Amino acid sequence: MRRGAASQGRILKFYGHGIPYVDDSEIKGRLIVIEGPDASGRSTQIGRVTAHLEAAGHAVLNVGLKRSELISEGILEAKRNFAGRKTLSLFYAADFADQLENKIIPALRAGYIVLADRYIYTLMAREAVRGISRRWSHNLFSFALVPDLVFYLDVEPEELVHRVFQKNAYLDYYESGADMGLSDDMFESFLIYQGMIAKEFRRMQKRYNLVIINGNRPVPEINADLQKRIDSFLRSVQGAKG
Amino acid sequence: MKSGMEGKLIIVEGVDGSGKSTQIRLLEKWLKYAGVPVYFTEWNSSETVREITSKGKRKGLLTPITFSLLHATDFADRYERHVLPLLHAGYVVLADRYIYTAFARDTVRGCHPKWVRQMYDFAAKPDIAFYFRVPVDIAFDRIVKNRPKLKYYEAGMDLNLSNDPYESYRIFQGRIVEQYESMIGPENFAVIDGTVDIEEQQRQLRQKVLETLPRQMFKAQKGAAAK
Numbered sequence: 001m002r003r004g005a006a007s008q009g010r011i012l013k014f015y016g017h018g019i020p021y022v023d024d025s026e027i028k029g030r031l032i033v034i035e036g037p038d039a040s041g042r043s044t045q046i047g048r049v050t051a052h053l054e055a056a057g058h059a060v061l062n063v064g065l066k067r068s069e070l071i072s073e074g075i076l077e078a079k080r081n082f083a084g085r086k087t088l089s090l091f092y093a094a095d096f097a098d099q100l101e102n103k104i105i106p107a108l109r110a111g112y113i114v115l116a117d118r119y120i121y122t123l124m125a126r127e128a129v130r131g132i133s134r135r136w137s138h139n140l141f142s143f144a145l146v147p148d149l150v151f152y153l154d155v156e157p158e159e160l161v162h163r164v165f166q167k168n169a170y171l172d173y174y175e176s177g178a179d180m181g182l183s184d185d186m187f188e189s190f191l192i193y194q195g196m197i198a199k200e201f202r203r204m205q206k207r208y209n210l211v212i213i214n215g216n217r218p219v220p221e222i223n224a225d226l227q228k229r230i231d232s233f234l235r236s237v238q239g240a241k242g
Numbered sequence: 243m244k245s246g247m248e249g250k251l252i253i254v255e256g257v258d259g260s261g262k263s264t265q266i267r268l269l270e271k272w273l274k275y276a277g278v279p280v281y282f283t284e285w286n287s288s289e290t291v292r293e294i295t296s297k298g299k300r301k302g303l304l305t306p307i308t309f310s311l312l313h314a315t316d317f318a319d320r321y322e323r324h325v326l327p328l329l330h331a332g333y334v335v336l337a338d339r340y341i342y343t344a345f346a347r348d349t350v351r352g353c354h355p356k357w358v359r360q361m362y363d364f365a366a367k368p369d370i371a372f373y374f375r376v377p378v379d380i381a382f383d384r385i386v387k388n389r390p391k392l393k394y395y396e397a398g399m400d401l402n403l404s405n406d407p408y409e410s411y412r413i414f415q416g417r418i419v420e421q422y423e424s425m426i427g428p429e430n431f432a433v434i435d436g437t438v439d440i441e442e443q444q445r446q447l448r449q450k451v452l453e454t455l456p457r458q459m460f461k462a463q464k465g466a467a468a469k
Binding site: 021070073074078086089094139143 | 289291294297298301303306307308311312314351352353354356357360363364
C-alpha cells in the first residue's frame with residue numbers, strides 16, 4: 001500500500017512542558033528545519049528542497065520566523081521603539097507559537113512536510129549572546145515541537161559578509177549585533193557578532209541534534225548534500241513501517 | 243525586591259470587580275500628595291504590544307500560549323522600559339495587576355504552571371502584594387451591573403466552560419479565585435477584605451505602606467512624581 005512521507009501516525013513530541021491542552025491525536029507529517037544566518041543561502045536551499053519534495057509528490061508547507069500574520073507587525077514596531085531584550089524575545093516567541101499552533105501542527109496532522117526557514121535555535125542563540133540565560137530561553141521554548149531534522153548552514157563570517165554585500169549595500173543592524181556595542185565599525189561588529197552566533201550554534205549542536213552543514217561551498221553542492229540527507233531520512237522512516 | 247534597588251514595588255491583585263483599581267488609585271493620590279515619587283502602571287497597557295493583543299482578541303485568534311506570551315511581552319516592555327529603571331531611581335512603583343495575574347489566568351487556561359512562572363522569573367518580587375478577596379458572586383454582580391456585554395476572552399469563552407457568557411464568566415472567575423487563594427501563603431500576599439467600606443480598605447493599605455516605606459521617602463520634594 002502506498003504511504004506518505006510520513007509513514008504511520010506518531011504522537012507530537014515536544015521539548016519540555018509542551019502544549020498541555022493540545023489534542024494528542026496522531027500526526028503523519030514531518031518537520032524539517034534549516035537554520036543559518038542571513039545570506040547563508042537558506043532561502044535558496046529551501047526553495048530547491050521544496051521543489052524537489054513537491055516533484056516527488058509530497059505536500060510541503062514553508063514557515064519561518066516573523067511570519068505570523070497577527071504578530072510579525074508588532075515585532076517591527078517594537079524594534080522601531082527600541083524595545084528591551086526580554087520584550088523582543090517574548091514577542092518572537094509569540095510569533096513562533098502562533099505559527100506552531102495555527103500552521104505547523106495542523107499541517108503535520110494533515111501529512112505535510114513542513115520546511116521551516118529558521119526555528120527556535122536562532123532565537124535562542126540571539127538571546128544567549130545578548131546575555132539572556134540559556135535556562136530561561138530553553139524554558140520559554142519548551143512548548144516547541146522537536147523537529148525530525150535540523151540543519152545548520154555554517155558559513156565563515158568572512159565569507160558571509162561578502163554574500164551580504166552582494167545582496168545589499170549595507171549590513172543589517174541586528175544581524176551585525178549593532179545593538180550590542182561590539183565595535184564602532186559595522187564591518188568588524190558583523191564579524192564578531194556572526195562568530196558569536198556560530199559558536200552558540202555549535203554549543204547547541206548536541207543538545208538539539210543539529211546537523212552542521214558546511215555552507216561555504218557552492219549552492220548546488222550544498223543542495224546535493226541536504227537533499228541526500230533528507231531523502232535518506234524519508235526513506236528510512238518509510239522503510240521502518242514494514 | 244533585589245538588593246541595590248532603592249525604590250519600592252507595591253502591587254494589587256484580585257479578580258475584576260474586587261475593588262483593587264479604586265484602592266491603588268487612592269494610594270497613588272495619597273503618596274503623590276505626600277511628595278513621594280510615584281509611578282503607576284497597569285496590566286496590558288504597553289503601547290507597543292496592546293494593539294496586537296486587542297487585534298488577536300477581537301478576531302479570536304489567540305490560543306492559551308499566544309495569549310500568555312503576548313501578555314508577557316506587554317509586561318516585559320513595561321518592566322524593561324519603566325518599572326526597573328524607576329525602581330533603581332528610587333521611585334515607588336504601583337502596579338495594577340502583576341505577574342500573579344498571569345500565574346492565575348494562564349494556568350486556568352491550560353498553560354503549564356512552571357512554564358509561566360519561569361517565563362516571569364526576571365520580574366522583581368513586590369515589597370507589598372495586596373490581594374483583594376471578595377466572594378465570586380459579589381465581584382460578578384459588580385462587573386455585570388456596569389457592563390452590557392462581556393468580551394469573549396474576558397468571559398473565558400475560549401475555555402468552553404459554557405455557551406452562556408455570564409455562566410462562563412462566573413466559572414472562569416471562580417477558577418481564578420482558586421489560583422489566587424493558593425498563592426496567598428507562598429507569595430506572601432497581604433489579604434484585604436474587598437467587601438468592607440472603601441475607606442476602611444484604604445486605611446489598611448496605607449498602614450501597611452507606612453510600615454514598609456522608609457520615612458525619608460515622605461520627606462522627598464513635592465512634585466517629583468513621574469507622569
